[in-house]
Amino acid sequence: MLTQSLIAERTARMRVNAIREILKVVSQPGMISLAGGIPAPESFPMNIIRELTRQVIDTYGSKAFQYGPTEGFGPLRHHLAEHLKKKKDIQAAPENVFISSGSQGALDAAGKALISKGDKIGMASPTYLGAIQAFDPYEPEYVALATDEKGLIPESLKTVLNKNPLKFVYLVPTFQNPTGRTLPMERREHIAAILTQYDVLLIEDDPYSDLRYDGSPLKPLKALAPDHVLYIGTLSKVFSPGLRVGFYVPPALLKEWLVVVKQGVDLHTSTFNQALASEYLSGNHLEQHLPRIIARYKPKKNAMLEALANHFPTDFIWSRPEGGMFVWVEGPPGYDMEALYHRGIKKNVAFVPGKYFFTDSKSGMETMRLNFTMADEATIHTAIHVLSKLL
């Protein structure tokens, strides 16, 4: 018999993604889920997709089904470069835009190319669980960076950098998962200045910025400190997550290495899916479809904020995001949201306890992440009411 000694040392520290386990529980019929972080299936442009599959087969034929370059499908890189210039103030030539298998693929490639065992990584706390999962196998140490309701506190980054050389900083600056928080412009400028001053790399994970329901778009950090930011984007929230098409714009130093790493991991991302994404962008479908997604999500967000105001105890606080998919709730110290989770699913209402989003195991007991993109408005009101009665 093969024995456990076969498993690599690094593997022992990998955690099963607790949220994916929760999602299995909540897929039971009748369950109201505020737990997921997934787009509403009604937001997928099914008619456009049907047309695009025809178009890709007609235009590219067998080329769309053949092996392709690790760097990505040429036409998609071209259209993404245009999109990033027009919508994000990111100036990148097509040959500096690379395709990954979802943004997860770019996070894995960055971890693999950069992290030696014991390297220190600065993480806004709480942070996106998928990033922890991508970096953990390469055995870094995490340094928690302090945050408030406006996201990462620049002075906290500076204090850490004065004490520790960081391999890089990881950040979701806009509509963060799990908090929904957005870093304001003056903080972006301050952080960009710190990156340049300390010559430190920042990974800017930006899956949500297109989903803005209120307020005005903010420049990404990549636009402010292009030589110090690895920018990662995805089509999962504005096209289809099941196609697994993400992209990244790296500083020059990293270009070659991230491609070498990806070659060994999956050779390249699906050619067919890249061609679909390319046609989605070039045919102006994103521009036309995005307002429909926003029109669908905005009332849901408002419903959740209204329900929280109506029902939740006055000693609770929560984020008021201008976009994205999540509201973050903090109870007074001493509250145990994991216990609430277990009582919630007995009443058919699920959410994610906030503790899973911290790199240390002690923080966040009194916090919860609520998703508002899956349920409809009336159901959101019901769910929040049920949870409030359990509090």
Place this chain on the structure above:
Amino acid sequence: MLTQSLIAERTARMRVNAIREILKVVSQPGMISLAGGIPAPESFPMNIIRELTRQVIDTYGSKAFQYGPTEGFGPLRHHLAEHLKKKKDIQAAPENVFISSGSQGALDAAGKALISKGDKIGMASPTYLGAIQAFDPYEPEYVALATDEKGLIPESLKTVLNKNPLKFVYLVPTFQNPTGRTLPMERREHIAAILTQYDVLLIEDDPYSDLRYDGSPLKPLKALAPDHVLYIGTLSKVFSPGLRVGFYVPPALLKEWLVVVKQGVDLHTSTFNQALASEYLSGNHLEQHLPRIIARYKPKKNAMLEALANHFPTDFIWSRPEGGMFVWVEGPPGYDMEALYHRGIKKNVAFVPGKYFFTDSKSGMETMRLNFTMADEATIHTAIHVLSKLL
């Protein structure tokens, strides 16, 4: 400025895949390429694919474009389990068949889950370059296992195991890349017995066995030592490589770990592409289309063997594969096939020097890998004639 010190220690030992670099050179118009390892685009079932995209959208709708389980798309796992039982003598329940992003994804997951720095891996020599690329980042040491014209010599494995504990053995037993060699049944049985006796894991990489032009199918090692073999397959050679759908059947011990590893790498393989693959299998399309691929490749293989016999010097030897995509040629000691490569491309004929398929940098100077799936028969004759004149 960011500096090279940012790059992880492991990254320094990664090699750019020399073959992918060669493929860029040979994509010039007018070049006859015997260099690739890619299926002929005419072998893709384009009309079936067109119909399958419609069918998947009608049958699964938005489900085919949503996030999915890391383990894989349920219907595909089900149909693969049936296929493996019927065609490969592999008995696996659907829940023991897992989906990967190409077979490369399974090789990466295995490397990541199993290899601690310095672990010894037994490799038949020469071996598949993509496997070296998948394993290298996890910093193993390779132990070369001796081969002859029938593939891995079982006694060589035994000798190595008596001296070294191996983390695992990696093998392509059928129509190997790069040699085209196939391990005969008695060697399979012998090796299966050694695996069980020494309690050692073998990774059986099996991308080519469906492409059999002569002779009778042989049982995979997985059928002979199921608890000691991680079997890896792919739909790249019999459906479409650009869809990036592979699969694997692990021993029980590895199931959980390989899934945890994949979560961090890409969350899951494209749902849409898995659904296409599922319909390809369930609609009996593979069964109907495979004979067409074989009818296309068999005369090409015969043309290459005939041209070699007609033109190549009598002190050269080469493999006579019953399937797959490659013929392996060995010149007498002292020949430099890399020099021949450079002279070849000046005459518009490309191939891959064999030295790239060895884990040490000194072996294989006098060897070459010839692919016969891309060019037509007349072109193969011309190319071999050109090369023979350069020898």
